[in-house]
Amino acid sequence: MTATPTFMTWGQDMTHKAQQLKSITFELLNADTPRHRLRPEVLKLVDILTDAQVTPPPALDDIADGETRTVNGLAISPKMAAMCADDYVRTIAFVRGAHAAIKNFRKRVTGRPARILYIGCGPYATLALPLMSVFSSSDALFTLVDIHPVSIASARSIIETLDLTDSVSSYETMDAADYRAETHMQPDIILIEILLACLKAEPQVAVARHIMTEFPDAQMVPEDISVELSWIDTRKELHINHEPTDGPTPKRDRIDLGTAFALNVDTIKTWRDITGDTLPGATMQLPATIDSRYEPHLFTRIQVYQDHVLQNYDSGLSYPQALRSPAEFKSKDTIRFSYNLGSHPELIATILPT
Ligand SMILES: C[S@@+](CC[C@H](N)C(=O)[O-])C[C@H]1O[C@@H](n2cnc3c(N)ncnc32)[C@H](O)[C@@H]1O
Incomplete structure (x- = not known):
């Protein structure tokens, strides 16, 4: 069985690259294909995103160059954040999980898009860009947050190349620990992946705690670690x-x-x-x-x-x-x-x- 583009009512004016992204995304979302068989599709996804990147992060000798030690933990470098995509079963699990969360929200709430706050988007916005290609902007609207300006610039350039700008309500270059309800719209879904095994080193715990305290009614993705x-x-x-x-x-x-x-x-x-x-x-x-x-x-x-x-x-x-x-x-x-x-x-x- 192929994943059904439930909310896909647009598409005729999509660029060729966006069409490629959309077909790869349907392959990633196809529940009949075990996740571990989909590494070639994830690599293809990375190719599409890299090709669409007008402002890639600068090439550096050390992949850790550009990382930031925040008061809540390490924000890994843009280069390392880009490499996370290749942890492909993770990438698929997050894309499928976020897709299901958006679909469920839209079943409950009609008449407006689900608002997704994506924290730590990295240079490819890897967990959101596939979803922008299969949900129209009237079904899902994303806010992208990253502490690193080069990551936000890169994600923005990919989104512009793929003609998906309508799917993004704002880009925020900031430490997510400073993201506040009083200055930002209430999100419906909060997608955060700033973690390592055993919740070590990176700030997932502190940032999730802060954000979910600001927006207690939102659905947190991941739901549980x-x-x-x-x-x-x-x-x-x-x-x-x-x-x-x-x-x-x-x-x-x-x-x-x-x-x-x-x-x-x-x-x-x-x-x-x-x-x-x-x-x-x-x-x-x-x-x-x-x-x-x-x-x-x-x-x-x-x-x-x-x-x-x-x-x-x-x-x-x-x-x-x-x-x-x-x-x-x-x-x-x-x-x-x-x-x-x-x-x-x-x-x-x-x-x-x-
Ligand atoms: C593990 S990478 C994940 C990249 C991408 N979301 C993915 O899943 O492939 C974590 C990202 O979170 C960003 N980040 C870490 N701490 C942050 C913070 N406190 N505020 C905003 N962004 C942060 C890093 O710059 C990095 O881009």
Whole structure:
């Protein structure tokens, strides 16, 4: 089955490049094609966006050049932000999830477009541009935000080349932590992807917390990011073929201990009165016996929207990370997780004294 262009009532006057973008987007949205089979289509998408880019970011020797250390974490360089597209299962999950969120909003609200606030658009506006080609501006209107002027200039140039300017209500070059309800229109959907595995280093937590406090009625995409603790037998994990699949998860040898920390609208609400630099995570007790073959790892699970989910190994964002602690973990230890905000944000684990 091919994805149906539900709201597509325009198209005759689209440029040839925009038509190409639209056909690739329908291929990406086709739920019958497993995400892991669509790398060539994502590369084609990148080609289309690169070709349409009139003002590409300057070529630099070091891909980290141009990054910004904000008070809430690292805003990666425009070059690195462009490279995120190639984390292709992630790209597809976000495009499909945002597409579903817009469709659902338009089923509920007729007579005006869904307003999408896209934070951290990067130089390609990778997660929004495909959607602009399949939704008309009367179905979806985007505000693009990025801290880096070269990224906004590049995204704007692509949108102009593809004749999609009607789909953008404004471009904002700013730190999203300064984006305020009093000076901006209420969005319906807030799309944010400024994260790494385990919510480390980049400012997703602080920015999502700020934006969802400003606009509590908006739909956040991703809906939930959970960091889960498991003791794993790494030999079993590593013997398994980690090519992403949409099939059943292969059998691994793990002791799952549950969610250490979660970012979603409910947890954001519980942090309302916290003024310090630390957010609470879970407290967990380790089992009475843990065989020496197991090692503690954190897994990031990203529910983009409804059933559009990134599970273990689907993306660089959901690869496991070894859990570090100043002291060695022992059976029956009680571990408390907390999330350190600030310019180097990260989830940390502390062993509570017995
Ligand atoms: C991981 S990249 C994602 C790029 C693109 N959205 C994608 O998914 O392929 C994160 C982007 O967020 C931007 N960014 C990070 N922190 C930001 C902040 N506090 N305010 C605005 N933009 C930010 C970075 O400049 C970068 O372009």
